[in-house]
Amino acid sequence: MMEAKTPSESMAIMTDLVLPSETNPLNNLFGGELLARMDRAASIAARRHSRRITVTASVNHVAFNKTVPLGSVLTVEAKISRAFRTSMEVYLDVWIEDRFSGERSKANEAIYTFVAVDDTGIPTEVPPIKPETSLEKERFAGALRRKQLSLVLAGKMNPHDATELKALFTD
Numbered sequence: 001m002m003e004a005k006t007p008s009e010s011m012a013i014m015t016d017l018v019l020p021s022e023t024n025p026l027n028n029l030f031g032g033e034l035l036a037r038m039d040r041a042a043s044i045a046a047r048r049h050s051r052r053i054t055v056t057a058s059v060n061h062v063a064f065n066k067t068v069p070l071g072s073v074l075t076v077e078a079k080i081s082r083a084f085r086t087s088m089e090v091y092l093d094v095w096i097e098d099r100f101s102g103e104r105s106k107a108n109e110a111i112y113t114f115v116a117v118d119d120t121g122i123p124t125e126v127p128p129i130k131p132e133t134s135l136e137k138e139r140f141a142g143a144l145r146r147k148q149l150s151l152v153l154a155g156k157m158n159p160h161d162a163t164e165l166k167a168l169f170t171d
């Protein structure tokens, strides 16, 4: 068994401006650009955790709750919320800074799944994760049912076997 690591050991933070080529006709950040930024940050966190090549297996949840205006300073924070055998759930928190006060406000959230692979692309084991903060523990606890939901939606798991997920509806 590999030694467990904490989410903060592999956390990746990317801060960058929103430029005109990255916006839609309303001068707000284009959704695909945000997805790409989150994918990059998540990939770095997954790579730091596993010390392997990592690939995006699925994008499980993205909510575009707030528009991000042109010129914003956007910060994407990626943390591993749970590591399974070869896959890792990565939580993305996206923040924008107020130009005048400098205060951060939450713009978006997303959850991605990455898989560590060897040089030939075969999935390979990753170290376990040891959550520390209460938020890390909460995200860790929900990760198994989200994995099951993602696998069921991808047609890779029989809903019958998704015990954690089913418990949500039957308890």
Ligand SMILES: CC(C)(COP(=O)(O)OP(=O)(O)OC[C@H]1O[C@@H](n2cnc3c(N)ncnc32)[C@H](O)[C@@H]1OP(=O)(O)O)[C@@H](O)C(=O)NCCC(=O)NCCS
Residues within 6 Å of the ligand: 055, 056, 057, 058, 083, 084, 085, 086, 087, 088, 113, 115, 117, 121, 123, 147, 150, 151, 154, 156
């Ligand atoms: C991701 C990939 C390696 C998974 O391969 P696979 O043949 O399904 O391999 P496995 O069945 O052994 O699954 C590997 C892990 O991924 C997880 N997984 C696979 N598909 C998943 C999905 N849709 N959602 C969540 N987890 C998934 C499995 O549960 C397993 O996790 P575990 O080992 O931690 O329990 C493979 O599909 C791949 O290489 N995809 C392309 C990735 C890529 O190029 N991404 C960028 C797209 S542009």
